[in-house]
Amino acid sequence: MPARLEISSATFRGNVRAVAERIAPSELMLVMKDDAYGHGLNWAAAQGLAVGVRWFGAYEVPAALRIRAAAPEARIFAWATSSREEVAAAIRADVDLGIGAHDYLRRVVAEARSACRPARIHLKIDTGLHRNGIRPEDWDDVVAEARRAEDAGLVRIAGVWSHLGEASDADDDDARSVFTAAGDALRAAGGTPEHRHLTASAASWARPELRGSLGRIGAFCYGIRSADGPDLDGVAPAAALRADVIDSGADGVRIDIGALDGLPSTLAGAAIGDRSARIVRVDRTWTEVSSSEELRPGDSVTLFGPGGVSATDLAEHIDTVGEEILTRISPLVPRIYT
Known part of the structure; x- marks a missing residue:
């Protein structure tokens, strides 16, 4: 997927x-x-x-x-x-x-x-x-x-x-x-x-x-909290951005989403998912990730969403707001509603 x-x-x-x-x-x-x-x-x-x-x-x-x-x-x-x-x-x-x-x-x-x-x-x-x-x-x-x-x-x-x-x-x-x-x-x-x-x-x-x-x-x-703001009682992120591993190597893995999909290239170093992984590099069509977990091609990686970092967590890493992370995601990235 x-x-x-x-x-x-x-x-x-x-x-x-x-x-x-x-x-x-x-x-x-x-x-x-x-x-x-x-x-x-x-x-x-x-x-x-x-x-x-x-x-x-x-x-x-x-x-x-x-x-x-x-x-x-x-x-x-x-x-x-x-x-x-x-x-x-x-x-x-x-x-x-x-x-x-x-x-x-x-x-x-x-x-x-x-x-x-x-x-x-x-x-x-x-x-x-x-x-x-x-x-x-x-x-x-x-x-x-x-x-x-x-x-x-x-x-x-x-x-x-x-x-x-x-x-x-x-x-x-x-x-x-x-x-x-x-x-x-x-x-x-x-x-x-x-x-x-x-x-x-x-x-x-x-x-x-x-x-x-x-x-x-x-x-x-x-469910997008304010930058530097507290968590909100009764409010949770409605969206999770997920991508699949397309390649793996000794230093990390590549996932199938990149700058053309709207991810800021400046996100290098940001924690993702449950904070056991970090973004190493954002290229045009893929993102390189280092992780303490063993990941293989086909595995799904969560960049932000419930249970892990939020869009605002990523935004704070590059001194912007959570809305920017979400609104930059290309319309070509499918929205799956549950």
Whole structure:
């Protein structure tokens, strides 16, 4: 069998339930960026629906449209600034749009007018991360224009949102103050947003006072812990990357997955599996492994997954995050769902 990513549906559903219970009474928005963190968007949507997920988050509109096809009744939020054609498609598909710039608001309003159908929008205040977002000094002007469009029936201001920097508790507290002030200003201008959402995985888990009505959570639902973060109660990795030994020698073995499959070549020295093996070298189509166990051609080697090292363990070896390890795995590596 070739290299494969084995994914447990039961583990994923258990993770989603655990996260939803942790953040209640806030509602979970299951984030699906990067093809559901490399797990497969259609599969993740079906599993989420099976355990009661009603909100899905997509970075870009094309992914949101794929979710819409898989989840016709769900609420879907797409937050990347998008082209006119994508905005028009999102409005037709009843996708909520994140608005982080004044000119993007105008583009969305124009497309809503052309479609003769209101766009549902969430205004983003920049709380200090500077990952787009409307600057506080521009907020009142943008709110005023959005409210005029709402009164004209062109948009529905459904939410206020932002990203946290998560650099420190003090920084996040400052961000919360900016976020709260922005929501107050919108309501003072006559807006009636249904939702407030500020936190993603780590802050949603650890700081309940920062949660709003929605929690945008991706990584934790897939069992990917934060870099340098603690293990998560009730959450486990849903995926295991396994590959077969293709050759053996005096100094180690080669397994049938390499840099072309998405493994970073910088992983040399990283422990894998149950920590009895280490990566020696990542070449284009194979990886050389040293092991204290005797391995022969045809044997299966686990690079990461339940019971051994995690994707985040590998990521910490090269100073990155667990999401990168998973999302770099090529779509040509089969996903096997159990």
